[in-house]
Amino acid sequence: MTGQVELQQVDEDSLEELLAVAVDDAAPEEAMPPVTGPPGWTPERQEAFRNWHRSRRPGLVGPLRESTFAISHDGKIVGSARLALRDSHDVLETGMWLARSWRGRGIGTATLRLLLHEAARTGARTVVADTKTHNKAALAALRRNDATLTTSPDAAEVRAELPLPPTPTANP
Template identity: 75%
Template structure:
């Protein structure tokens, strides 16, 4: 698995996965109009990712990634500056056919590593209490889960930890 910064080279592939195997409300902010993947909604999807291309240091302070497995795009992940530069918010979606296979857990681990490389000390994620897949991925990555008794909202705080560099290889 790999996280690839979303660019023009993988944007259309990411959109194709979204259109073929996810609902618009699962992968992007709401767009007015009839339901489904309309031309307007597909354009909004492209524009949303293009606006985040400058990354965490850009004007939106947000970065998006294509999640790949065996070289094929299976979803998207994002990081956004939350309250301070060392606090990032994580978000993710996977194609419906790829859910329940541990991909979300592994992708979240890679996203946490990316957050650590960018200097984050804390990563937060928000989800719903019924999203068991997200809660499982968060728990498996050491999240502190905070629920509200009044709502179905769940807030999770994670501590990214930079993975140690691989040991040097011996020259033979």
Template identity: 70%
Template sequence: MTGQVELRPVDEETLHGLLAVAVADAAPGEVMPPVAGPPGWTTERKEAFLAWHRARRPGLAGPLRECTFAIVRDGRIVGSARLARRDSHDDVLETGLWLARSERGRGTGTATLRKLLDEAAAAGVRAVVAETTAGNPAALAALRHNGAKLTTHRNGADVHAELPVDP
């Protein structure tokens, strides 16, 4: 069962808490773009994780047109979520999130997505899109619960979701 879920902008203190959760309870490939080198949470991967989030601090109006949030449930950081503008549609944001393994299956993803839609409404957009796979039932359930229109690509494995944003 989900407790109180909030999105917290990623400042330096929150960022280090987010990294600690990622290292303790997620694989690097689940939480960040690939980094060359041996598997696991190497020093280089940890530094890349920190740099990736720091670069997004200017937010949707910044040069990367993307912002990240720490997902906080009951006062504890449990994952990360993002919103990003894409060049082709200024009135649509892309989203994605990851949760610590121990947090999955508690409804936190569904609640987080609702909070992301609230953030998107504040940004004045009409829709949020997400990409997932047909083999990710938790993501599909969270998307459906929040009113997403799901489109499966021809390969049958990839799913595109579009969620309307209420003003």
């Protein structure tokens, strides 16, 4: 992969750019939880997308215990990632989506690496992710980040557990 991948907390400016990328280059079911109504990026679905990200602004310490990030490649927003506290205070779940035209360039692998560093800074012990067995790109990014993969009994789902990088220690 060439170019620089960065994560930034989703604010109002990045939210509108992120929504534009989603509408132009992703299906709603790839970029957000399901919303009832007709298919496509309806005005209601776009507002639900905004509200979903806004409700996560308080981050891991907020009521939803989740934080969302815009993924940028060389300064252009190309997708979104999240970290969410799960049952334990030291286990984070992650997920992401990338605009279709940006897939297959190593951005997912690089993003996952950044998310693991972010998780380590929070004091998390581990990061988990869920995907489908047919999502070859996600599985490749997980493997490149040394994930332990467990396939469900019906062979449709994969659960990944990712090791965290060591956190830097201060010099005495």
